[in-house]
Amino acid sequence: MAKKEMSFWASQRLQAKITSWILYIITWAGAVVFVIPLVWMISTSLKAPDQIFTVPPKWIPYSQLYLKYDTRILAQFDGKVLIENEAEGIKRIQLGTFSHVIPENAEIKVKNKQKVKKGDLLATLPTSGKVRIIINPDKSKILQVVAKGGFVIKEIQATQDTRFVVKDGDTVTVGAKLADIMPQWSNYMKAWAPKALDETFNRYLLNTVIITFFGILGTLLSSSFVAYGFARFKFPFKNELFLVMVSTMMIPAQVTMIPTFFLFKMFGWIDTFLPLIVPTFFGGGAFNIFLLRQFFLTIPFELDEAARIDGCNYLQVFYMILLPLVKPALVTTAIFGFVYNWNDFMNPLIYLNSTSNYTLALGLQTFTTMYGTDYNLMMAASTIVLLPILIMFFFGQRYFIEGVATTGLKG
Amino acid sequence: MIDKPLKKSKMSMAAQEGMWGYFFLSPWILGMILFTGGPIIASFLLAFCNWDLITTPQWIGFDNFARMFTDSRFLASLYNTFYYTLFAVPLGIVGSVLVALLMNQEWKSVRILRTIYYLPSVTAGVASAIIWMWLLNPDFGLINYGLKLIGITGPQWMADENWSKPALIIMSLWGVGGNMIIYLAGLQGVPRQLYEAAEIDGAGMIQKFWNVTVPMLTPVIFFNLIMSIVASFQIFTQVYVMTGGQGGPADSTLVLVLYIYQHAFKFHNMGYASALAWVLFIIILIFTLIQFKVSGGWVHYEGELKK
Numbered sequence A: 001m002a003k004k005e006m007s008f009w010a011s012q013r014l015q016a017k018i019t020s021w022i023l024y025i026i027t028w029a030g031a032v033v034f035v036i037p038l039v040w041m042i043s044t045s046l047k048a049p050d051q052i053f054t055v056p057p058k059w060i061p062y063s064q065l066y067l068k069y070d071t072r073i074l075a076q077f078d079g080k081v082l083i084e085n086e087a088e089g090i091k092r093i094q095l096g097t098f099s100h101v102i103p104e105n106a107e108i109k110v111k112n113k114q115k116v117k118k119g120d121l122l123a124t125l126p127t128s129g130k131v132r133i134i135i136n137p138d139k140s141k142i143l144q145v146v147a148k149g150g151f152v153i154k155e156i157q158a159t160q161d162t163r164f165v166v167k168d169g170d171t172v173t174v175g176a177k178l179a180d181i182m183p184q185w186s187n188y189m190k191a192w193a194p195k196a197l198d199e200t201f202n203r204y205l206l207n208t209v210i211i212t213f214f215g216i217l218g219t220l221l222s223s224s225f226v227a228y229g230f231a232r233f234k235f236p237f238k239n240e241l242f243l244v245m246v247s248t249m250m251i252p253a254q255v256t257m258i259p260t261f262f263l264f265k266m267f268g269w270i271d272t273f274l275p276l277i278v279p280t281f282f283g284g285g286a287f288n289i290f291l292l293r294q295f296f297l298t299i300p301f302e303l304d305e306a307a308r309i310d311g312c313n314y315l316q317v318f319y320m321i322l323l324p325l326v327k328p329a330l331v332t333t334a335i336f337g338f339v340y341n342w343n344d345f346m347n348p349l350i351y352l353n354s355t356s357n358y359t360l361a362l363g364l365q366t367f368t369t370m371y372g373t374d375y376n377l378m379m380a381a382s383t384i385v386l387l388p389i390l391i392m393f394f395f396g397q398r399y400f401i402e403g404v405a406t407t408g409l410k411g
Numbered sequence B: 001m002i003d004k005p006l007k008k009s010k011m012s013m014a015a016q017e018g019m020w021g022y023f024f025l026s027p028w029i030l031g032m033i034l035f036t037g038g039p040i041i042a043s044f045l046l047a048f049c050n051w052d053l054i055t056t057p058q059w060i061g062f063d064n065f066a067r068m069f070t071d072s073r074f075l076a077s078l079y080n081t082f083y084y085t086l087f088a089v090p091l092g093i094v095g096s097v098l099v100a101l102l103m104n105q106e107w108k109s110v111r112i113l114r115t116i117y118y119l120p121s122v123t124a125g126v127a128s129a130i131i132w133m134w135l136l137n138p139d140f141g142l143i144n145y146g147l148k149l150i151g152i153t154g155p156q157w158m159a160d161e162n163w164s165k166p167a168l169i170i171m172s173l174w175g176v177g178g179n180m181i182i183y184l185a186g187l188q189g190v191p192r193q194l195y196e197a198a199e200i201d202g203a204g205m206i207q208k209f210w211n212v213t214v215p216m217l218t219p220v221i222f223f224n225l226i227m228s229i230v231a232s233f234q235i236f237t238q239v240y241v242m243t244g245g246q247g248g249p250a251d252s253t254l255v256l257v258l259y260i261y262q263h264a265f266k267f268h269n270m271g272y273a274s275a276l277a278w279v280l281f282i283i284i285l286i287f288t289l290i291q292f293k294v295s296g297g298w299v300h301y302e303g304e305l306k307k
Helices: A002-045 A186-192 A201-232 A238-248 A253-266 A274-281 A286-297 A301-309 A314-325 A327-343 A346-351 A360-370 A375-407 B008-046 B063-070 B072-103 B110-122 B126-135 B142-149 B164-173 B177-188 B192-200 B205-233 B237-242 B256-266 B270-298
Strands: A063-066 A072-074 A079-087 A090-095 A098-103 A121-124 A128-135 A141-146 A152-158 A162-164 A171-173 A177-181
Touching: A002 A186, A002 A375, A002 B072, A002 B110, A002 B126, A002 B142, A090 A121, A098 A121, A141 A162, A152 A177, A186 A201, A186 A375, A201 A238, A201 A274, A201 A286, A201 A314, A201 A327, A201 A360, A201 B008, A238 A286, A238 B008, A253 A274, A253 A346, A253 B008, A253 B256, A253 B270, A274 A346, A274 B008, A286 A327, A301 A314, A314 A327, A314 B008, A327 A360, A327 A375, A346 A360, A346 B256, A360 A375, A360 B126, A360 B237, A375 B110, A375 B126, A375 B177, B008 B270, B063 B072, B063 B270, B072 B110, B072 B164, B072 B177, B072 B205, B072 B256, B110 B177, B126 B164, B126 B237, B164 B237, B177 B205, B192 B205, B205 B270, B237 B256, B256 B270
Parallel strands: none
Antiparallel strands: A063 A177, A072 A121, A079 A090, A090 A098, A128 A141, A128 A171, A141 A152, A162 A177
16 A cells, blocks of 8 residues: 555656646747847847858858859750851850850860750860959959959959958859858948948947937936925825826827827927937826835835934935935836837837937837848848847846846836 | 815815825826827827828828728728637636646745746837747748647748737737736735635635636736737837838738828828827727626625725
C-alpha cells in the first residue's frame, strides 16, 4: 500500500516536471517569435540592395561575390554571321539584328559569313581578365573585369561597404572570389541624410528632443504637484474631482481635438512646438497624476506633520520632503513621458506643417512614402528612431514594470 | 459622521487646508477647463454645425448625424473599427493573460523572457508599423515565408481587402507584453494561502487556475478590458503609416479615427468630424457602461478591494 502511494507521488512529480519543461520550451519559442521582428529590422538595415529580396530570406547581412558569367555566346536564331573589326582589339559578330561585341582574344568558333543554326556556339569569352576598380565621388565603387583592348567582360556595382579581395590590376579567372559584401553600415548614413527629403534626421532629432524634454518637464512638474494635492489635502468635492480625473482617461482625444486645434490656431501656435508642450504643464495627464498619487499615499503622513511642526509650509513639504521620496515614481513618469512623446504621431501630424518642424515620427513616415521599396533604408531609419527607446528600456526596465504594476495601466 | 461644532481657529485651519488643496490642483483644473471640458462642450455644439474652420459655424441641427446613415465610408469605418476591436481585444487579453501565467513561473531565465515579451509594446508607433509592412510583404516578407515552410501560400495582407484587417490584428498581438505586466502584477498579488487551501481540498492545476487564479484576476481583467476597448477604438497610427493615410485597400482599413482625421484635416469638415468624434465617444461610453453593468456577474472583488 505504502509502496503504491510512493510511486503515485513520484509519477505526479514527474508529470509536473515534464509539464514545466514543455511550458518552458513553448515560452522560449514564443520569445523567439516576439524578438524576430526587431532582429529582422536590424538585419535588413545592414543589407545591400540585392540581399533584400531573396527567398529564402537572408538573416546575416554578409555575402561573398564571385566572378561568374556565361562564357559562351550562342546564336539566337538561324542565319549568316558577319565578323568585323569593331575597334582596336575588339571584334563584332553580327547575326541579323543581334550583334555581339567581343574582345580579340575571345575564341571565335565560326568563320565569317558562315551559316549558323539557333543555339550554335559562336564564340567563347576569355575566362580571365584584369581587375579595374573605379571609385565614384559618392564613395560607391565599380569593379570591372577587363579583357584585351579595354573590353569590359563584367561590371559590378558595389557600395562603400563592399570589401574587395582583389586589387587593381590583378588577373582573375572565372570562379575567383572578388569581394566580401560586408554589413552595409553606409545605409545608416543614407537614411540619416536622405536625398529625397528637404531635411535630414539631424533636424528631426533636434525637434523631437526639444519637444520630449519640455514635455517631460511639464509632466513631471505639474503631475507631481496635482498628485500631492489629491494625496494630502481634504477639500470639498475632492472625490468627485478625482473621479472626473480618472474618467477623462476614457474620453477619446478625437472629441477634444478639433476645438483644441482651433484654440491653438487662435493663439497662432500652429506649426510651432507649443501645442505639443504647453498642455503638459496643465496636469501632465490623468495617468501620471494617478500614478504619483498612489506613491504619495504610501509615504507616512507623520513625515509631513513633522516638517510642518519644524515650520515648513505646504510647498516646502512638497518639494523638500515628499518629492525626494517619490523619486522612483518620478523616474517612471519621466520614462513613460519619454516613450509617449518620442512615439507620438497624431499630435505632431496635426500641428506641425513645415518639414523643418517635423519630429522623428513624422520624418520617418515621410521617409517611407519616398523610399517605399528600399526596405534596407527604411529599416535603418526605423532602427535610428527606435534606438533611444530601446536603450531607455534596457536601463529603465524596472521603472516601467513598477509603474504599470502600481497603476494597473499602460503608459 | 457626527457634526461637531468646531472652534474658530480649527475651522480656518480646515479652510486653509482646502485652499491649499485647490492651489495644488489648480494646474489640472485649469487644464481640465481649457483642454478637456471647454473643448468637449465646443465639440458637442460643433457636431450640429457646418464649419470649415474659417467662416462662422452654421447651425444645421441633426444633419450631420442624418448624413452618417447614408455615408457608406462612415459605415465602412464603423464596421472596420468594430471588426478590429472584436478580434484584437479578446485575443489580446487571452494572449496577455497566458503570457503572464508563463512569466509567473519560477524559472531562472524568467527576467530575460519578461524583457523580450515586454519590449515590443514600447516600440509602438511609426517605426513598428514600418517593420510590420516589411514582415507582411507578400513576396519577400518573413510571415509569408514562414507560412510557406508549413505549406501555406500566404495572402497578400495589406494589399488584399480581405486580409488587411487580420494583418492589423496580428500586429496588435505583438504588443501583448504591455498588458502582460499588468496581469503579472495581479498574479503576484494572489495570496499563496488561497492556492494552499485549494490544494488541501484536492484541487489540481487546472482547477486551481479556474477557481483561484481567474477569479482573483477578474478585477484586473475588467479594468484592462475597458481600457483596451477604449484604445482599440482609437487605432490610428499603424493604419495611417501602413496605408499612407488612405485606409486602403478599398477602405478596408479605414477606421473611425482615420475617417475623423480625414474629414477634419483633409476636407476641413470640422462639424461633420466633430459629430463623428461624438459617435466614437458615445460608442466607447456605451461599451464602458455595459461592462460596468455586467461586471457584477463575473468580476470578483476580494474584501477590502470592494469600494
